[in-house]
Amino acid sequence: MKTSDFYFDLPEELIAQEPLADRSSSRLLVVEKDTEKWQHRNFKDIKEYLHAGDCLVINDTRVLPARLYGERVGTGAAMEILLLTRKDLDTWEVLVRPGKKAKPGDKISFGSGKLVAEILEVIEGGNRMIRFIYDGVFEAILDELGEMPLPPYITHRLEDKERYQTVYAKHEGSAAAPTAGLHFTPELLKEIEEMGVNVARVTLHVGLGTFRPVKAEDILEHEMHSEYYVVEQEQANIINQTKRNNGRVFSVGTTSTRTLESVADEDGMVQAKSGWTQIFIYPGYEFRVVDCLITNFHLPESTLIMLVSALVGKDLTMAAYAEAVNERYRFFSFGDACLFLTK
Structure with a gap:
């Protein structure tokens, strides 16, 4: 078929x-x-x-409000992370854009440093494994900073x-x-x-x-x-x-x-x-x-x-x-x- x-x-x-x-x-x-x-x-x-x-x-x-917009620590370049799979408490498999600028050891800051993601490794398919660094409750921070991962065919912002x-x-x-x-x-x-x-x-x-x-x-x-x-x-x-x-x-x-x-x-x-x-x-x-x-x-x-x-x-x-x-x-x-x- x-x-x-x-x-x-x-x-x-x-x-x-x-x-x-x-x-x-x-x-x-x-x-x-x-x-x-x-x-x-x-x-x-x-x-x-x-x-x-x-x-x-x-x-x-x-x-999950799984889409996060931040900036690369050190350069201020705009970066986007999409959470895919949680591996343990603070470790996630994610999609990063632009991917070429996300190398192991790099850090991405969200909400003026309220949440920081450190790139651990590049895995199969080009996704990244990251570890989040923060103070407080991760879910509460994510709810504050994250946006809904709407499908690509929806172009309007969800209020x-x-x-x-x-x-x-x-x-x-x-x-x-x-x-x-x-x-x-x-x-x-x-x-x-x-x-x-x-x-x-x-x-x-x-x-x-x-x-x-x-x-x-x-x-x-x-x-x-x-x-x-x-x-x-x-x-x-x-x-x-x-x-x-x-x-x-x-x-x-x-x-x-x-x-x-x-x-x-x-x-x-x-x-x-x-x-x-x-x-x-x-x-x-x-x-x-x-x-x-x-x-x-x-x-x-x-x-x-x-x-x-x-x-x-x-x-x-x-x-x-x-x-x-x-x-x-x-x-x-x-x-x-x-x-x-x-x-």
């Missing part, structure tokens, strides 16, 4: 640059696999497709950091938001739970690899990025009981989907565990846990649109995307949503 099979034309003006004032007022394209039909709805209408006994699975990761967080975000560690969850409000979630729908929480810390394009023409040659996940026993029990009772599992986003499918056994039961996943879901994959998917509209030729195609079929996926473009839906992180139903 070729990467180009998942290409579609997207007018630039359909890329949402800012979140809507009301999270749940976005549009919702509902796609049914069996009938190959779709409906144009509002996201608040998601309640009509959930039934008592179903399970809604959300990813409660929290995005409220919390709008790039889900309302249920809890465990810090992501470099990008699980954007399908941005549509939920506390009120909407409460209404869903009051309907008798189970809500289960998993954690997958989203890495920047989610934005990495598939460069290989043969998708099987693509090397999937690795992301850290945690599934607690109590949450696994909720999901498994739903399946035993013949309820449906609605996964909120591709991150929740990748987590669930990474921890499922051969019988489709979810195992409580943590670790790193590089699961690559593309057409031909047999889903073990997920029945329905709530997700945003993804980039052409991305692993995310391939995942959707694995669930409902490539032809239906691409036809739905063509319909969304034709109907002027808003795309990507701050855009509208899709609900893909398989049962």
